[in-house]
Amino acid sequence: MNKFPRSAYVHIPFCHRRCFYCDFAVIPLGNKVETLQGYGSKTVREYLHFLYKEILSIKQKGTLSTIYVGGGTPSILDPKQIKELIDLFKENYGIDYGAEITMEVDPASFNKDDLYGFINAGINRFSLGVQSFNNQILQKSGRRHLREDAEKSCLWLKGVHDSGLIKSWSLDLIQNLPLSGFKEWQNDLEKAISFSPPHMSIYDLNIEDGTVFKKLVNLGKLILPSDKEALRNSESTHLILNNSGYSRYEISNYCLPGHQSRHNRVYWSGLGWWSFGQGSTSSPWGEKLTRPRISKEYKEWVIRQCELNLDSSLINKDFVYKELDEKIMLGLRLKEGIDIYKLLKEQNWETKKFESNFSKLLKEWNRFLESGLLVRKGNRLFLSDPKGMELSNQILISMFQWWDEIN
Numbered sequence: 001m002n003k004f005p006r007s008a009y010v011h012i013p014f015c016h017r018r019c020f021y022c023d024f025a026v027i028p029l030g031n032k033v034e035t036l037q038g039y040g041s042k043t044v045r046e047y048l049h050f051l052y053k054e055i056l057s058i059k060q061k062g063t064l065s066t067i068y069v070g071g072g073t074p075s076i077l078d079p080k081q082i083k084e085l086i087d088l089f090k091e092n093y094g095i096d097y098g099a100e101i102t103m104e105v106d107p108a109s110f111n112k113d114d115l116y117g118f119i120n121a122g123i124n125r126f127s128l129g130v131q132s133f134n135n136q137i138l139q140k141s142g143r144r145h146l147r148e149d150a151e152k153s154c155l156w157l158k159g160v161h162d163s164g165l166i167k168s169w170s171l172d173l174i175q176n177l178p179l180s181g182f183k184e185w186q187n188d189l190e191k192a193i194s195f196s197p198p199h200m201s202i203y204d205l206n207i208e209d210g211t212v213f214k215k216l217v218n219l220g221k222l223i224l225p226s227d228k229e230a231l232r233n234s235e236s237t238h239l240i241l242n243n244s245g246y247s248r249y250e251i252s253n254y255c256l257p258g259h260q261s262r263h264n265r266v267y268w269s270g271l272g273w274w275s276f277g278q279g280s281t282s283s284p285w286g287e288k289l290t291r292p293r294i295s296k297e298y299k300e301w302v303i304r305q306c307e308l309n310l311d312s313s314l315i316n317k318d319f320v321y322k323e324l325d326e327k328i329m330l331g332l333r334l335k336e337g338i339d340i341y342k343l344l345k346e347q348n349w350e351t352k353k354f355e356s357n358f359s360k361l362l363k364e365w366n367r368f369l370e371s372g373l374l375v376r377k378g379n380r381l382f383l384s385d386p387k388g389m390e391l392s393n394q395i396l397i398s399m400f401q402w403w404d405e406i407n
């Protein structure tokens, strides 16, 4: 067994501008993005300098089997910068033959030449943030791209996938954006499927603090699909994707056979991962470490961590496991669910405590088993699809209450 994390996430925080629903750690660069004042600017070069410093600060590491370059909008970078990044991992960590190397791309932030440049740099899987194909919805959500940009990007990705230049690609949509009623959502799904993406992520819109959407909600000016419409949308997602050969392997993720995201499974299954860049969260040995979200603070943090010898602070001396409630929450997101007996056994409770906690949880969940939201096969518990997946919050809330009660 490799004792070091096999996966690395890299955060590239730059975007053209902030979308109205987004609360990520991003740095909007404005319209100069595609010029040397954008990707080649002092801001970007300085950030990459600290990012590389952080990557190099880990001294004891093993080869990587997945890398995920996310953001932000990594496709704002020049292919040469992406190559520099991948080469840094190659030379200092090693990358397994057959590793999955994903990069997030945003329509209208790259052209066909860039795409070939990213592939030559070593990227073999792309995740395209389409969100919607409807220009009105895109505009209302503060997205910069148009339907035409998204269609063009899909065709390029389909082309490089069909010709075997990349292993896979994902098309990402957001469900329940403003103006996205039942008809609009059906159109978005059908349009997406017409490009045969091997993987699709369907995220539900969340209204986060500090976003334009949150301000509009507070002012009563954001018209979102009603709860009834939202449920109808979710049900149609399941139906349309299932009928088109996609299977749901996680609450927000669907794929054709053989195209699950290996990198994301690492997060959900509780294995360790490295993470680099401002605002990103690593969990190399079970304990989570989040970097500052503000550029200046992130740079100071990198300097301090290097001085303190970051490597020794994260080396596998004391395994700190994820809390049980988090393991259950992440495990239940997956189609295969959790082996509840095994998870509880890992707590090393003495027999009486184990039996009492185990039966309290099962008692709590009995109503969900009876109503069909949760399914039990032996000791394995999983959410039914689509009912349990859509209403998973109810089950999680009761689990968190159980966890609070027994602690």
Ligand code: SF4
Pocket (backbone or CB within 6 Å): 014, 015, 016, 017, 018, 019, 022, 023, 024, 026, 071, 072, 073, 106, 129
């Ligand atoms: S492009 Fe993505 S990361 Fe950037 S602001 Fe929009 S949603 Fe956020």
